[in-house]
Each structure stands twice: as structure tokens, then as C-alpha cells.
Amino acid sequence: MRAFEYVSPTRKEQVATLLGGNGAILAGGTDLLALMKDDVVSPARLVNIKQLxxxxxxxxxxxxxxxxxxxxxxxxxxxxxxxxxxxxxxxxxxxxxxxxxxxxxxxxxxxxxxRPRCWYFRNGMGLMPTAPDGKSMVVEGDNRYAAILGNFGPAYFVxxxxxxxxxxxxxxxxxxxxxxxxxxxxxxxxxxxxxxxxxxxxxxxxxxxxxxxxxxxxxPPPAQNLRAATYEVRQRAAFDWPLVQACVALEMDGNTVKSARVVLGQVAPIPWRALGSEQALAGNRVTPETVAEAAKAAVARARPLSHNKYKIALTKVAIRRAILSAQSAGSGGAA
Ligand SMILES: Cc1cc2nc3c(=O)[nH]c(=O)nc-3n(C[C@H](O)[C@H](O)[C@H](O)COP(=O)(O)OP(=O)(O)OC[C@H]3O[C@@H](n4cnc5c(N)ncnc54)[C@H](O)[C@@H]3O)c2cc1C
The missing domain is CATH 3.30.465.10 (Uridine Diphospho-n-acetylenolpyruvylglucosamine Reductase; domain 3)
Structure with a gap:
């Protein structure tokens, strides 16, 4: 690990000045210190915020x-x-x-x-690794965990x-x-x-x-009739990131979905709002047909790469299971 300065301010007003041009905020250190040990990032100063x-x-x-x-x-x-x-x-x-x-x-x-877990990034090749011929190393290489949505630009990490x-x-x-x-x-x-x-x-x-x-x-306080759930598809039960995650929050009006928020994880460079799924659910009862429609809508615009088409099927499964789990969980909303 490269040498760095370490400061531990006691007032939040001090942080910006201490960060200067090449400082980094240190909280629990579970990600930052690993990146520093691997020489992926090398801040000149760590600003420990745990005294704030x-x-x-x-x-x-x-x-x-x-x-x-x-x-x-x-x-x-x-x-x-x-x-x-x-x-x-x-x-x-x-x-x-x-x-x-x-x-x-x-x-x-x-x-x-x-920071993203992309192998190329973690090996010091940057967030948008490019080969000498100008092609994306992710598109040409091992992209099994890469994005299938929101990958219209040069970013393929999740x-x-x-x-x-x-x-x-x-x-x-x-x-x-x-x-x-x-x-x-x-x-x-x-x-x-x-x-x-x-x-x-x-x-x-x-x-x-x-x-x-x-x-x-x-x-915000959950609406009284809000039913929410998350479903993670994991390779195995271990302390690793899931392959795909779907989160749903359904505001119910009796048996009808008044409004829905569906957010996917591990499929795009940002947490991905599946707006098509939300539209498919809003105003409808939760039936096998609407659930299937919501799942299908989420991946309608997916652009899988050479090794990650499987994520399309997993996304549909995750959405279906999250919706069914939310429906059976009952309201966690404020009384
Ligand atoms: C084996 C393993 C499994 C994991 N599995 C999961 C998982 O399933 N799901 C998941 O979500 N995460 C997972 N993680 C990641 C873990 O949750 C993050 O490393 C952790 O939450 C980062 O928090 P930290 O306080 O340690 O941040 P640090 O390592 O201290 O900082 C991480 C980054 O955030 C910046 N930062 C920290 N605090 C602030 C702040 N207040 N304001 C601005 N910038 C800040 C730092 O400068 C740095 O860039 C896993 C990590 C490991 C090692």
C-alpha cells in the first residue's frame, strides 16, 4: 500500500478542506482499504469521519x-x-x-x-476498460456479471x-x-x-x-397499504453479491395495485427503475398474468452481452418472486 496521511476531524465543517484535491473519506473501510491495498485508488490523505x-x-x-x-x-x-x-x-x-x-x-x-465490483475495474483497468484497438474489454471479454440494462454508453459495470x-x-x-x-x-x-x-x-x-x-x-413513512419485498438471486448462499435483485413496493387499494415501484439491482450501472413493470402493475390486480407482464416489461429493452443472457431470465424470476413475496408479506406500513 502506498503511503498516505491520516486525519480524524471532529467537526463536519472541516471535512471538505481536509479532503483537498486528492483525499478520500474513510468510514468503515471495508471497500476503500481493499481498493488501496490493490493499488486501484491511491488517495494522498484519508479523512476518517467516524468522530463526527x-x-x-x-x-x-x-x-x-x-x-x-x-x-x-x-x-x-x-x-x-x-x-x-x-x-x-x-x-x-x-x-x-x-x-x-x-x-x-x-x-x-x-x-x-x-465502488463497482467489475473485475476490470478491480484490476486497475478503470471503469470503462478499453483495449488498444479502442474496443471495450468488457464487451469483448468476460462479461458474465456485466449490465444488461442501461448499457447504451461505454459503462457495463453494475x-x-x-x-x-x-x-x-x-x-x-x-x-x-x-x-x-x-x-x-x-x-x-x-x-x-x-x-x-x-x-x-x-x-x-x-x-x-x-x-x-x-x-x-x-x-418516508410507508403508506398504510404498502407491501414491499426484495428478492435476490444468488449463485450460492455465501457472503457475495447477488447475480440479480428485484425490489418492489406496491401501494394497494384492496386487491388492486394503486401504484408500484420496481427497482432492480445488479443489472445496470445504477439501481434500475423498471418503469415498464411499474406501469404493468399500476391499476391492476396481482394475477399471474399481470405478474408475467411486469416481468416481461422489465427486460423489454435489455441488451445482453455475449455471456450474460442468463440475467434476463433471472430478472424475470426475481421480479415475479419479489411481487409474490410482497403480496404475501402483508402491510408493513404505518398504523
Ligand atoms: C465480501 C463482501 C461482501 C459484500 N456483500 C455486499 C452485499 O451483498 N451487498 C452490499 O450492498 N454490499 C456488500 N458489500 C460491500 C459493503 O457493504 C461495502 O463495502 C460497505 O457498505 C462500504 O461501507 P464502508 O463504511 O466500509 O465504506 P468505506 O470502505 O469506508 O468507503 C467506501 C467508499 O465510500 C466513500 N464514503 C464512505 N462514507 C462516505 C460518506 N459518508 N460520504 C461520502 N463518501 C463516503 C469512501 O470514500 C469510499 O470511496 C460486501 C463487501 C464485502 C467485502
């Missing part, structure tokens, strides 16, 4: 919903959502992510900002977080903070807008401006 008490804590308020401080660990998130019993899909995703040891260290802020798709299905917002020469401020945006598909080799997959950090995620 205002980024800690997880709490629920009936009017405002669930506030998850950026330093909340995945284990703490699982404990809190288990006690609350209002966000069953979030609890499930938190329980499934990584291993107990990693869940004890990994923070929700770091989870949103973790967004790694399994918590982000669930949070987006619940309509979460992310709050970012930066202090710089012109002052300090909080920027709030729908979590789905935080993830972007980069078009340039040096582009990032998050809308994090220089000096900004994640301070919290806010999940």
Missing part, C-alpha cells in the same frame, strides 16, 4: 420517517428495522448483505458510495449496493453536506438521482461533488 457524532444514529418519527445517519452500520440498520417492523424489505436486504463481520463495520454512507435498490423502492432521499470557501450547505435529492451512469473513463457513478459527503438517508 452528527452522522451517527438511526431514528423513526411518524411524520418524517426513518432517518439513517451515514455512519449507521448495516448491522445497526438491521437491528433498528427489525425492532420497527415497518420496512420489511430493508430488513431483509440488510440481513442478506455481506457477512456479519462486514455488516458490523460497513456503514450506510459507504454502502451508497462503494451498481453494487443491494441496499440502494430497496431504499429507492421505498422512495428514500439522500442528504449531502459540504463546507467550502463560499459557505456550507445541505443538498437533498431523491436517492435514485444520486446514482449516475458515467459517460467518460474518469467519470464517477455517484453525484458526489468535490468536498461533499453523505450525511444521512431519509426513508
Amino acid at each position: 457524532s452528527s452522522l451517527r444514529g438511526i431514528s423513526y418519527q411518524p411524520g418524517n420517517g426513518l432517518r439513517i445517519g451515514a455512519l449507521t452500520t448495516i448491522a445497526e440498520l438491521a437491528d433498528a428495522t427489525r425492532d420497527l417492523a415497518m420496512y420489511p424489505a430493508l430488513l431483509e436486504a440488510a440481513n442478506e448483505a455481506a457477512s456479519p463481520q462486514i455488516r458490523n463495520l460497513a456503514t450506510i454512507g459507504g454502502n451508497m458510495c462503494q 451498481s453494487p449496493s443491494t441496499l440502494a435498490p430497496v431504499l429507492i423502492a421505498y422512495g428514500a432521499k439522500i442528504r449531502l453536506y459540504a463546507a467550502n470557501g463560499s459557505g456550507s450547505g445541505v443538498r437533498e435529492l431523491p436517492l435514485e438521482n444520486f446514482f449516475i451512469i458515467p459517460r467518460m473513463t474518469n467519470g464517477l457513478e455517484h453525484d458526489l461533488k468535490p468536498g461533499e459527503m453523505v450525511i444521512e438517508i431519509v426513508v
